[in-house]
Amino acid sequence: MIGAKAAGRPARTAVVVGNPKPFSRTLASAMRMARELSGQEPGLVVDLVTLGASLFDWDDPTVAELVSEVGRADLVVVGSPTYKGSYSGLLKLFLDRFATDGLTGVAVPLMLGAGRGHTLAPELMLRPVLTEIGATTVRGLYVIDNRHGDPAAYADWLASTRPAVDALVRRRRGASV
Template identity: 40%
Template sequence: MAAVLSVSGSPSATSRTGRLLRHIDARLIDSGHEVTTLDVRDLPAEALLRADFGHPAIIDAAARFARADGIVIGTPVYKAAYSGLLKALLDLLPQYALAGKTVLPLATGGSTAHVLAIDYALRPVLTSMGAAHIVPGWFTLDKDITVDGGRTVIAAASAEALGQAADVFSAELTGRVSVLAS
């Protein structure tokens, strides 16, 4: 199956975005994909803020993007856009870091006023970075992601929609990997 890089653009270690990504990661693993994670907040702040393209952690992050067949990008929405932390990383990646990749964009936020952030803020950047195919993403309200006894619980309607988004992403990946292998 495909190699997937799951990228969290959240600055918080206990974020709903991170919990949402781990939920999707589990579904993709169950579908037979190999999933690795990248939490942008774990990269050195100085390298991100000073645009240090040569920093070993930035070089490693770029290599992880290059090795992946598919990318899941999750971000909280702030002021109707994806996180500045995610922006800092995307700015440091090669111009066509997503060339040949299938991408699933996900976002979380406090109100439905931010639902278009995926299509009007994130998708154009992913397209400009050469993504071969960006599957329809999904915006999840913060209130639909809770924790019960350490376990992430996603409201039924959101969980169903996320499952469908993950399944479309998985099918696209499987198809692309099969074509490339033949």
């Protein structure tokens, strides 16, 4: 797990969630993934709905600082509910703030939805955007809403993806020290 100190400092882990409901299942799932991947609580949690109208103000200093902090994180879990086969407009508002090289860490796309019909949404919709803004990405995860609290909903993905995330974060941290 990347939570162990490497290169003299603990990994910086962030969670960004674009669900229009505060303290959502999407947030709970993203927090679970961040803890599982890093071995620690995330240092930064951005539940975008709590920012309200400031997301529309391109000069808002709070949002600008959050973009900067997320951009510097070693690991970012980016979560959204699935709407019309894609991620939420709330998340788009935030991601649009990043320059093409603004997200420098490893990003993990996570989406929740009601059925299996949108299983590929994290890969086809969210992952390309995260890559476009500079992140190194790994295969995304789609979780059925009513299974968000079930560890089995994450187990296979974690078993196959955790080693890649760990290696990418370690490589990034070694290069940045």
